[in-house]
Amino acid sequence: xxxxxxxxxxxxxxxxxxxxxxxxxxxxxxxxxxxxxxxxxxxxxxxxxxxxxxxxxxxxxxxxxxxxxxxxxxxxxxxxxxxxxxxxxxxxxxxxxxxxxxxxxxxxxxxxxxxxxxxxxxxxxxxxxxxxxxxxxxxxxxxxxxxxxxxxxxxxxxxxxxx
Numbered sequence: 001x002x003x004x005x006x007x008x009x010x011x012x013x014x015x016x017x018x019x020x021x022x023x024x025x026x027x028x029x030x031x032x033x034x035x036x037x038x039x040x041x042x043x044x045x046x047x048x049x050x051x052x053x054x055x056x057x058x059x060x061x062x063x064x065x066x067x068x069x070x071x072x073x074x075x076x077x078x079x080x081x082x083x084x085x086x087x088x089x090x091x092x093x094x095x096x097x098x099x100x101x102x103x104x105x106x107x108x109x110x111x112x113x114x115x116x117x118x119x120x121x122x123x124x125x126x127x128x129x130x131x132x133x134x135x136x137x138x139x140x141x142x143x144x145x146x147x148x149x150x151x152x153x154x155x156x157x158x159x160x161x162x163x
Contacts, residue, residue: 008068011142016061019090019135023053026127038124041102041115048101052119053128055097056090060132063089064139078140087133094128095119 027038039049063086099116108114119125 004073005069007146008143009065011139011146012061012064012068015064015135015139015142016057018138019060019131020053020057022131022135023056023128026131027124030123030127034123036123039098041118043106044102044115045105048098048105051101052094052098056094056128056132059093060086060090060135064136067136068139068143073143076140076143078137078144080137083133083136083140086136087129087131090132091125091129095125 030036031038067082067086095116098119099112102115103112106115
């Protein structure tokens with residue numbers, strides 16, 4: 001049982017790095033295609049974007065670790081609604097952390113609200129949520145595949161064929 005939880009945690013860390021890589025690629029492609037900046041608010045500062053991505057990545061990591069460690073290995077199933085929930089969490093954390101980072105660094109009294117509402121409908125925020133849901137779904141596929149296999153992978157010549 002402990003080995004299964006450790007496996008789920010390690011796979012969650014790999015999934016979080018995959019999520020970060022997908023975000024970087026998606027943001028680059030969206031920015032290139034529509035010729036827009038990720039953070040197009042002029043007085044936002046250079047750290048608002050990385051803070052937003054970092055917080056969303058940490059939120060996805062925590063969600064996956066909690067999911068992987070809380071469900072026993074024999075009860076692991078593919079749950080699309082759970083993957084959707086992880087995507088929504090990533091989306092909300094991305095938007096709210098950006099609003100907080102903007103408010104901390106800015107001088108506007110309503111900076112948190114204006115920045116959050118501005119980012120709420122951004123393609124980058126939507127991509128953050130979609131990537132979170134996709135990574136969570138793939139994470140569940142990996143866990144279910146491993147736990148149904150029961151044990152470590154084996155080469156064909158390692159199987160005990162009773163002929």
